[in-house]
Amino acid sequence: MHIPDGFINGGVSLGAAAVAGGGLTIAVRKTREFLEERQVALAGLVAAFIFAVQMLNFPVAAGTSGHLIGGVLAAVLIGPWAGALCVSVVLMVQALFADGGLTALGLNIVNMALVTAVGGYAIFVVMRRFLPRTRSSVVLASGLAAGISVVMSAAAFVFEFAAGGTAPVSLQAVLGAMVGVHTLIGIGEGLITAATISLVLGVRPDLVHGAAHLPIGLADTPRGAVTAS
């Protein structure tokens, strides 16, 4: 999903960088406001974990692979804005490994960090509202939202490609192909996200931001009651 240099022209890349900058500024403000002290090290760990899992490409269809984006996973663990910051850190480090273009960093932050963590989390919240207040609901909603977030991310690329693609190819074909293959990758994203959230809910439910609404004892200890992490 990482856009390399050259796919999208300079103007649209610059525009995306501005959107990314604006989004990250909001993310920093929201994180400053809402992130609890005990979540600081967890946030670093979430970023490190996403970096690691993004290295594990899984095969999807013939001759194609995909990997976790992790936006919804991060958002459900530490909140959408801190989650977006997490994935952005991952993308910046990956650019040093020549994974994802330097001029495309803004595009990649928009598609892979903001659209998934903030947009995907919004879907998670809506789904959660229609499900019973249980751990299983949190797991199910995070998995479904994660899967959908990958397709949203692919659609965002097609939008940028329509505005600033440098090759004269059929947009309709690109849209169909991107949504098609990323629906399959989204299934992987959903499964990995659901499994990870389920695991964390099992051992440290108090660390799951997206489960903070659950009745005390079922998933959460009172906020601030846990000092070690």
Add this chain to the structure above:
Amino acid sequence: MVAGLAVAIGLAMIAGPWASSEPDGLTKVAEDQGFASTEKEHALEDGPVAGYEVEGVGNEGMSKALSGLLGVGVTFIVGAGLFAVVRGRSRREAGGET
């Protein structure tokens, strides 16, 4: 916390041989739809860790594992550092621009 970091490092270090080396979704679509050729060379293509391989390490598996360890370590330090700085400012009610 330590266990989590160990899991992340472990995953990154074994990723090389386990990960699929097929092109990812976007790369594949670019090839099929005929815009893969518009890709420009990455400015850090000749960098010391380009393509998740550490320059100067002959063994490919070792090179990939090392880059995984390096990437996870850097990401953790940068991430935790960033969040600590962001959090720290709120305590002083700095309110300044980022």
